[in-house]
Amino acid sequence: LKSPYHGGHLEVIVGPMFSGKSEELIRRITRSVIARQNVQVFKPALDDRYHHSAVASHAGRTVAALAVRSAQDIRAHLSGEDALLRGDSPATPDVVGIDExxxxxxxxxxxxxELADSGVRVILAGLDMDFRAEPFGCIPELLARAESVEKLTAICTVCGAPATRSQRLIGGAPARFDDPVVLVGALESYEARCRVHHVVLD
Ligand code: ADP
Incomplete structure (x- = not known):
């Protein structure tokens, strides 16, 4: 169960939607718990306050997680600055996981x-590309700085080939490049697709 790395390090798990990123994060976190390490998992909060929650895979496995609004919330929680949450977990965990x-x-x-430099094993999971297949936010920099990168694939819903991209559908039709990220009242869904079957309308 020991990590192959000496001291703190950064592991990044990426891929499109449905590629098993959450499953892989849960698998690694569960093994750390079995090894009796102190673990703290975070995920972004969809609402404006943070709360106890869980990371869940599409297949239904879960692990406890704290839903937070920002990186600063994570910092405050780990440093014990937040009196409300102090005592939830040791100030400095052995392992920190972040989903999404x-x-x-x-x-x-x-x-x-900073966490990796101070000896923490950091495990991150997230989308490497947005629905347009553009690199997503700070993921490129995290990939560059990580000790370990795992790029997972899903299964293309059209042809069954390995899927590397997330197809955004609005009312069943492919989304446009400049469609707003939040569409009020529209029926929106996502599918895993390969390069050939991934469509972004101009
Ligand atoms: P992610 O975090 O990458 O979105 P999850 O770990 O939540 O992925 O879910 C992965 C699971 O989703 C798979 O093990 C499988 O059971 C299910 N699944 C549903 N649709 C697909 C698909 N198109 N390709 C692969 N897995 C899929």
Missing amino acids: VQFFDAGVVPLVL
Whole structure:
């Protein structure tokens, strides 16, 4: 169960939607718990307050996680600054996991580097590309700085080939490049697709 790295380090798990990123994060976190390490997992909060939650895979496995609004929330929690949350977990865990890391602000990069430098095993999971197949937020920098990168594939819903991209559908039709990220009232869905079957309308 020991990590192959000496001391703190950064592991990044990427891929499109449905590629098993959350499953892989849960697998690694579960093994750390079995090894009796102190673990703290974070994920972005969709609402404006942070709360106890869980990372869940599409297949239904879960691990406890704290939903937070920003990288600063993670920093405050780990340093014990937040009196409300103090006592939830040891101030400095052995392992820090972050799911959906592409949704965090740029402050997440210096934070995870500081954690790794101070001896923490950091495991990140997130989308490497957005629905347009453009690199997503601070993921490129995290990939460059990581000790370990795992790029997972899903299964293309059209042809069954390995899928590397997330197809955004609005009312069943491919989304446009400049469609707003949040569409009020529209029926929106996502599918895993390969390069050939991934469509972005101009
Ligand atoms: P991610 O975090 O990358 O979105 P999850 O770990 O939540 O992925 O879910 C992965 C699971 O989703 C797979 O093990 C499988 O059971 C299911 N799944 C549903 N659709 C697909 C697909 N098109 N390709 C691969 N897995 C899929």
